[in-house]
């Protein structure tokens with residue numbers, strides 16, 4: 001599985017202060033060959049979209065544990081669209097109940113991951129969506 | 134760029150893609166590319182020093198201060214690639230969050246990928262591209278290992294070298310020939326124990342032997358971002374050095390040094406391809422034959 005040459009922004013919007021999951025994903029993406037940019041905690045969707053532009057990323061992965069994932073995905077997708085970054089794929093991961101999946105897809109998520117998934121499967125799915133799997 | 138004006142979204146996107154294109158451009162691509170001409174030159178400042186010494190934190194703080202005073206600033210921050218996966222965690226940005234929030238600032242993280250000198254492929258052209266965009270200042274953060282000190286010197290006007298208290302002594306740095314490269318030496322994290330002693334050692338080392346020019350005395354400054362100490366003094370030193378560059382540095386020599394670095398970047402990469410293309414029979418030849426076979430390959434091998 002290779003994500004060679006792909007640039008991926010891992011971002012934490014919202015108010016929760018735990019970024020262990022985000023860091024684990026960032027390392028796994030690096031080991032799959034991606035160039036990973038990490039923004040740190042509590043970033044606004046607007047800021048995340050701007051970083052996505054400056055860094056010319058192929059994908060943004062949002063790590064959300066606060067429960068407001070649907071709103072944050074929708075808002076980030078809107079900011080990306082406004083910045084004309086429609087080509088950037090949006091992923092979301094965290095503590096996400098299955099029943100929220102349809103709403104997240106509707107809000108703009110191209111991939112949805114929850115904490116119980118194996119990391120290899122997460123990477124494989126991201127690679128598939130980014131069309132390099 | 135007019136200092137008051139923030140970059141538009143379209144400008145940001147175009148510039149970001151241009152940097153990506155350069156990051157991915159092969160030797161052949163670069164040779165075929167039309168020249169980029171910068172209408173005026175930006176002030177280029179390079180920050181170098183060992184891993185974790187505090188480069189990004191300091192750059193973030195300085196850029197935030199300078200952008201708030203109206204300067205348009207571009208930051209190019211290089212982080213190392215993993216030798217195993219070729220992937221990278223580009224972690225400089227997280228320390229520059231607040232600076233990057235200023236719409237006058239364009240901040241870009243790049244992976245060093247295969248570059249062996251603490252830079253990234255086509256870095257000279259990235260800097261020119263940013264310059265052509267009209268930024269007032271361009272800040273380059275190097276990878277903290279390898280020969281970055283020497284490469285950065287070729288590319289920027291002012292080299293700021295960061296050293297950390299309690300990490301070996303100044304003599305070590307002197308032996309490695311690193312101090313000579315610096316226009317300004319910063320003892321970073323000067324809030325930590327040992328900083329004053331380190332600064333003392335460096336001052337005497339600089340006086341003792343590495344002074345390159347009578348006209349510029351390399352200052353050694355203690356700076357702590359943690360306690361906001363020494364930042365004014367550093368900015369004064371940066372301004373003083375910019376003035377010194379204007380008065381004393383030969384523009385032709387600077388241009389030629391940068392031209393040499395730029396072509397060296399391409400040749401080094403092409404050489405990698407040439408060496409990989411040598412056949413076992415060629416490798417068994419006597420040195421003179423192997424040497425000329427390599428030179429032949431240098432011309433004939435297709436670059437990646």
Ligand SMILES: Nc1nc2c(ncn2[C@@H]2O[C@H](COP(=O)(O)OP(=O)(O)OP(=O)(O)O)[C@@H](O)[C@H]2O)c(=O)[nH]1
Pocket residue numbers: 182183184185186187188189190191225228276277321322323324325356357358359360
């Ligand atoms: N005590 C203290 N710690 C600092 C200071 N500046 C930075 N640090 C810490 O030093 C660590 C490394 O800082 P960075 O700015 O990432 O260092 P760097 O040189 O950019 O690191 P690389 O890019 O990985 O080589 C971080 O944990 C910072 O919080 C300072 O003034 N005082």
Ligand SMILES: [Mg+2]
Pocket residue numbers: 188189190224225274
């Ligand atoms: Mg850094």
